[in-house]
Amino acid sequence: MNQRIIYPNDEGWLSVITPAPECGLSIEEIARKDVPAGKPYHIINSDQLPTDDMFFNAWEAGFSNPSGHGIGHDAWFAEQAAKKQEEQA
Amino acid sequence: MAITINGTTGIAGVDGSAGTPAIQGSDSNTGIFFPAADTIAFAEGGVEAMRIDSSGNVGIGTTSPANNSITNFRASGYTEIRTASGANSTSIGQDATAGYVGTNTNLPLISVVNGTERMRIDSSGNVGIGTSSPTSPLAVKTDTDFIVATRTTAAGTGARIVGLNAAQNAYKDLVVDGATVQFATSGTERARIDSSGNLLFNSGYGSVATAYGCRAWVNFNGTTASPSTIRGSGNVTSVTKNSTGNYTVNFTTAMPDANYSISSVAEGGGSVGNPPYQCGNYPITSASNVRLTFLTYNAGSFVDPTYCCAQIFR
Numbered sequence: 001m002n003q004r005i006i007y008p009n010d011e012g013w014l015s016v017i018t019p020a021p022e023c024g025l026s027i028e029e030i031a032r033k034d035v036p037a038g039k040p041y042h043i044i045n046s047d048q049l050p051t052d053d054m055f056f057n058a059w060e061a062g063f064s065n066p067s068g069h070g071i072g073h074d075a076w077f078a079e080q081a082a083k084k085q086e087e088q089a
Numbered sequence: 090m091a092i093t094i095n096g097t098t099g100i101a102g103v104d105g106s107a108g109t110p111a112i113q114g115s116d117s118n119t120g121i122f123f124p125a126a127d128t129i130a131f132a133e134g135g136v137e138a139m140r141i142d143s144s145g146n147v148g149i150g151t152t153s154p155a156n157n158s159i160t161n162f163r164a165s166g167y168t169e170i171r172t173a174s175g176a177n178s179t180s181i182g183q184d185a186t187a188g189y190v191g192t193n194t195n196l197p198l199i200s201v202v203n204g205t206e207r208m209r210i211d212s213s214g215n216v217g218i219g220t221s222s223p224t225s226p227l228a229v230k231t232d233t234d235f236i237v238a239t240r241t242t243a244a245g246t247g248a249r250i251v252g253l254n255a256a257q258n259a260y261k262d263l264v265v266d267g268a269t270v271q272f273a274t275s276g277t278e279r280a281r282i283d284s285s286g287n288l289l290f291n292s293g294y295g296s297v298a299t300a301y302g303c304r305a306w307v308n309f310n311g312t313t314a315s316p317s318t319i320r321g322s323g324n325v326t327s328v329t330k331n332s333t334g335n336y337t338v339n340f341t342t343a344m345p346d347a348n349y350s351i352s353s354v355a356e357g358g359g360s361v362g363n364p365p366y367q368c369g370n371y372p373i374t375s376a377s378n379v380r381l382t383f384l385t386y387n388a389g390s391f392v393d394p395t396y397c398c399a400q401i402f403r
Contacts, residue, residue, distance in 0.1 A: 009331055016313055016330045020322040023341050034327045034339040034378075053313040053393065057332050073377035077343055 004049065005031045006061055007041040007070065014059040016049065028068070035070025043067045107132040124152075224257050304349065305340050305401040311355070311383065311393040334383045334391030338399055344376040349403035355383045355394035 005017035005027070019030045027043055035041045040063040050059065071079070094100055105111030110120030110132050118135035127143035139149045148154025169182035169189075177196055182189040192198050195212035208218045217223030219230035252263030272280040280290035281297050289297040305324035313330055329337040353368040367389075369382040381399055385392050 005327070011332065013332050015337075017327045017339075018309065018319055018330070019327045020307070020319045020325045020341075022322060023326040025326055025341070030326050030339075034329060034337075049313055053333075056313060056330070056393075073339070073343070073375070077377065 002046045003027045004044055004046050005035060005041050006044060007035045007039045008061075008063060009039075010036075013057050014061055031068060032071050033073060033076040035072070037070055037072030037075060039070045040066030041068060041070055107137045108135040222257075228257070230255065301402055303400050304344055304403045305338070306399065307338055308396070308398045309336075310395055311336060311397045312395060313393070330393075331380075332391070333393055336381045336383075336397070337378050338381060338401075339378045340376075340401075344401070344403050346403075347373050347376050349373065349376075349401050351379055351381075351399060351401050353381055353397070353399040355398070356396045357392070357394055 003019065005019070007015055007017075009015040017030065017034055019025075019027055023030070025033070031041050031043060042061065042063065100112075103111040104124070105120070105122035106124070107122060107130070108118055110118070110122040112122075113120035119133050120131075122130050122132060124130050124137070124140070125143070128140060130140035131138050137152060139147065140152060140154065141147050142154055146154040168184070169180050171178045171180050171193070178193045179196075179198070180189065180191060180193060190198070197212060198210045199206050200208040206221060208216070209221055209223070210216050211223060215223035215226055215228065217228045217230070220228055250263065252261040253259065254261050268284055270282045271278050278291070278297060280288070282288055287299050288302065289299050291297045292300075303323070305322075307322040307325045307328060308320040309322075309328050310318045310320070311330070311334070319325070319328060324341045325338055326341050327339045329339065331337060351373070355368050367384040367386055369384065373379055379399075379401065381397065383392055383394050383397065384390060
């Protein structure tokens with residue numbers, strides 16, 4: 001995957017999520033799951049990131065029109081458990 | 090020919106025929122006659138119905154029971170009952186060592202219960218249960234269209250148990266279920282899944298002992314400029330770079346709790362002789378993800394390693 005997910009973290013910096021190519025989830029699913037609940041995120045191509053990460057902690061991005069909002073791990077796992085129950089019913 | 094009756098031979102002197110048996114009741118064409126030397130035959134309505142020949146073979150519906158007998162008492166001690174005198178016959182037999190049921194040509198042997206075929210042995214010796222077309226030495230078709238077969242030859246050698254679809258042309262799930270499931274080689278247990286789902290195996294212990302699995306692992310590049318990549322992983326959906334030298338590894342399936350153990354190493358790559366980076370983990374508080382931090386060995390400042398590896402055990 002050459003796509004990345006970015007979101008503003010609680011420290012006021014930018015977090016960059018690199019998807020695991022073998023995980024079986026789509027980039028959208030990874031974003032919903034691994035972006036903390038309520039945080040806006042963008043899905044971008046990796047070449048949109050700065051090429052020098054020396055000042056990584058100073059990276060900024062606007063999130064006025066995000067790709068979506070994360071639901072976080074807990075909600076994701078609860079969602080998956082409910083789906084599994086439905087399938088087994 | 091006169092009939093002789095005396096105290097030594099009883100009734101003697103007439104051989105008779107199928108149409109006129111030598112011994113009759115009130116029906117003149119039904120009775121016992123003697124068609125050849127040492128042979129007894131039985132007639133019904135003027136037609137031979139059964140005979141015992143000079144070898145003791147009993148034939149029903151045949152005048153030459155020696156090779157196609159319904160009942161054949163052979164000199165070797167083999168006793169056989171055949172269903173037909175023609176080529177396609179089925180026999181029930183017995184000798185001093187075993188009993189036998191089978192066909193005498195390449196017809197399949199089929200077991201029927203209440204009018205429905207339940208099992209067959211085909212001309213190749215394949216046994217099918219619930220299927221009339223076994224393609225393996227043993228093929229069992231279940232109600233859910235699964236077929237479990239054993240093969241002595243396939244891709245490779247040795248016996249095997251496989252799960253196949255109803256057409257026997259594609260693999261399906263194969264479930265081995267028991268209170269415990271044990272695996273052995275050469276008659277010795279080597280591994281076991283116990284009733285709690287723990288995997289035990291014999292690897293240097295001398296007997297099976299509990300093994301603890303790596304629940305998740307990841308090898309990634311911590312720099313974003315390269316750009317960052319995950320070279321390989323298991324049970325990991327992503328790695329989040331939170332700040333320089335600070336990462337979160339996100340699990341695909343959560344750990345059972347947050348009491349797992351993590352081992353991690355990191356290296357900057359490039360320059361030979363660089364000391365390894367210090368690897369730290371925030372106090373583990375989540376079953377869903379774990380934080381990793383990396384610092385330079387001497388200066389103690391956060392750094393993005395080129396090679397970051399982490400393994401989680403529980």
